[in-house]
Amino acid sequence: MFDEMRESGADEIYVGLKPPSFLNQLSFDGRFQTVAEHPAHFESVDDLSEVVQLAKSEGITVNFMANATFIPKPLQSEYVKFVAQAVDVGVDRLTISSIQTLQLLRDSGVDVPFTSGSAMAPTNIGHVRLLKSLGVSTITVPHCIQVNEISQWKNEGIEMIITGNFGSGSLPGSCHLWESPNNIEIGDGTRSEYRYVANDGIMSQSSFLDAATDCSLCSLKELKEAGVVGLKFIGREAPNPVTLAMVVDLFRRWLDMEEEGQSVEGKIETMEREDLMWTMKWVPRFCEKKRCTYLTTEVTSSYV
Amino acid sequence: MEPIEKMERKNHVDQMNRVNQTNRVNQMNQTKQGNQLESHIKKEVRIHPEYVEGLFEQHDLTFDVVGIGHLGCFHKMSILSSEHIQHVLSRGIELKIELPIIYESQINNVLKQLDDWLQHPVSLVVNDLGMLHELNRLGITANVPLYIGRNLVKSFYNCPWHEDVLVEEEPDVQQMWMQLNLDSEAMLHFLQQYHVRGIDVDLHARLEPSISSLRQNGLLVNGFTDYPLASISRSCHTVRHAQATIGQCQHLCETPLSLEHRQRWNRFDDTFIRISKPNREKMGQLLVFGNVVVQSLELVGLMESTESTELVESIESKESEESMDIAGNVPFEVDSVCKDLRFSNHPIRKQLLQEVNI
Numbered sequence: 001m002f003d004e005m006r007e008s009g010a011d012e013i014y015v016g017l018k019p020p021s022f023l024n025q026l027s028f029d030g031r032f033q034t035v036a037e038h039p040a041h042f043e044s045v046d047d048l049s050e051v052v053q054l055a056k057s058e059g060i061t062v063n064f065m066a067n068a069t070f071i072p073k074p075l076q077s078e079y080v081k082f083v084a085q086a087v088d089v090g091v092d093r094l095t096i097s098s099i100q101t102l103q104l105l106r107d108s109g110v111d112v113p114f115t116s117g118s119a120m121a122p123t124n125i126g127h128v129r130l131l132k133s134l135g136v137s138t139i140t141v142p143h144c145i146q147v148n149e150i151s152q153w154k155n156e157g158i159e160m161i162i163t164g165n166f167g168s169g170s171l172p173g174s175c176h177l178w179e180s181p182n183n184i185e186i187g188d189g190t191r192s193e194y195r196y197v198a199n200d201g202i203m204s205q206s207s208f209l210d211a212a213t214d215c216s217l218c219s220l221k222e223l224k225e226a227g228v229v230g231l232k233f234i235g236r237e238a239p240n241p242v243t244l245a246m247v248v249d250l251f252r253r254w255l256d257m258e259e260e261g262q263s264v265e266g267k268i269e270t271m272e273r274e275d276l277m278w279t280m281k282w283v284p285r286f287c288e289k290k291r292c293t294y295l296t297t298e299v300t301s302s303y304v
Numbered sequence: 305m306e307p308i309e310k311m312e313r314k315n316h317v318d319q320m321n322r323v324n325q326t327n328r329v330n331q332m333n334q335t336k337q338g339n340q341l342e343s344h345i346k347k348e349v350r351i352h353p354e355y356v357e358g359l360f361e362q363h364d365l366t367f368d369v370v371g372i373g374h375l376g377c378f379h380k381m382s383i384l385s386s387e388h389i390q391h392v393l394s395r396g397i398e399l400k401i402e403l404p405i406i407y408e409s410q411i412n413n414v415l416k417q418l419d420d421w422l423q424h425p426v427s428l429v430v431n432d433l434g435m436l437h438e439l440n441r442l443g444i445t446a447n448v449p450l451y452i453g454r455n456l457v458k459s460f461y462n463c464p465w466h467e468d469v470l471v472e473e474e475p476d477v478q479q480m481w482m483q484l485n486l487d488s489e490a491m492l493h494f495l496q497q498y499h500v501r502g503i504d505v506d507l508h509a510r511l512e513p514s515i516s517s518l519r520q521n522g523l524l525v526n527g528f529t530d531y532p533l534a535s536i537s538r539s540c541h542t543v544r545h546a547q548a549t550i551g552q553c554q555h556l557c558e559t560p561l562s563l564e565h566r567q568r569w570n571r572f573d574d575t576f577i578r579i580s581k582p583n584r585e586k587m588g589q590l591l592v593f594g595n596v597v598v599q600s601l602e603l604v605g606l607m608e609s610t611e612s613t614e615l616v617e618s619i620e621s622k623e624s625e626e627s628m629d630i631a632g633n634v635p636f637e638v639d640s641v642c643k644d645l646r647f648s649n650h651p652i653r654k655q656l657l658q659e660v661n662i
Contacts, residue, residue: 126435130436174405189587191569192579304539
């Protein structure tokens, strides 16, 4: 997967490491050990180290995922030791998703920049300021925060990144409808189909909780102006790394076209002309289903 | 549902009923002994502002504390006025105002409204760290009793199928992970810095060690015994489906929708697979109230049965017959028990809705 990411033009990679063996599916980061039966972590510190060295040789930043939303008290020292392994092999940044883990790592003397993960989900400037005061240098802005709101945080002296692809139907960190790693039938509850009886008494079936927004392409210019400096793409457990690389490549091309001064309409025309994946996959899955994260859609119009 | 899951769910219901009975008995014993108010286990109700008047006409309902507000939507609180506040305070009832998750575009308005609300002697319940930080920055946390709401107090129990998620882990690991996210020195220190007095918790028997630990460290625990929180989103599901307009929608989420899982989504190819009946039963049903989703657990809560003499006598007579302990003679106490009438199917809530003609 590293080769695909490098060739697609990624500037930074996100990596996880298999936790100690007393955990079977749980982990010390934001993923279970398997996602839809696909592994989500490097098997060993040696494997991690190899990729870290490769990344360094290519000038690619390595961000280590240590983003558990909490660590049980008896395992706090195990967690710190676990993260220390990654720091020792030279990862450039750490992603955390709780004040507890941030404090544990800072108290242990870790001197690597911190990124706040999706589950921290800052929703207002107070939260941004809190994270900065705790020593976080980069925040992951949740999907549901709109461009005009992001721009209010531009001058807070903290870097902002967004997740360029898949969003959840809920506020990250505030949703417990998790995909189970042990049951192929229990997926992300915000995207499941449900049967219900509507107020008119008629039984219906739909993805009732699906408010997911999965694409930010048309808003990249506005996001940059609002102060966003990076795009993160989820999918380190993706069974087909080529697909994820194609997504990275798509965004890279879009940014290049932006540099050339092309309008959104012009970019779309170019993609329709040149990219089969765009026409066959991206448009039907995201554009036609109005999965736009930052444009006015039925979903974004329903934001409280 | 498989027999083992049915048994576990029944065990949980039984255990939570014993929690309620334990607290009721303790309350009675303390009253008998003439203890001071501080050792009284309080009863709280959480409501929307429009329920205020009807609430005091529910003669079968007794409570020490009223909480008004919302977990996820500030629009539901837009009508909260000094009149509502006075209606509660004038009866000598303690009042908490629960602030939902606040988004950037709302924060200035919220702070302005807070100015009005804090003219009265109320407590605050906060559901986002950003508001906590801002309230602290403004000096409010030092002067206003402050609690942390359920959006910030979590455990694996909040996942409706947490048993499935943990099934591959060893029992000791399962127990370790079934703890509250705030149960650590780092978080206790953080909460102390922000003058947090107590927390709201969705109660589960396996959380007893965490709750006990937090109480020993001086935090008050306000336990919710049914309809555990499952999800909050910024998008209001009810508005989306009704194709309504945000801000003109506050009545829509009063009627919950019950959701039964049918198909699971596959992210990699954007397809669905059918969920089999045993798994559907395992996953249970969800209730949607706008942008708040709770688990539909039908438990007998503290206030569904009336606080009648018959009930008291019944408990007293049963005390000698039943063990009030949970899982090994460990009593499970909290400082208050809360009935959330906003996100539930309680009969009292339905009466209150009729009162406001919703």
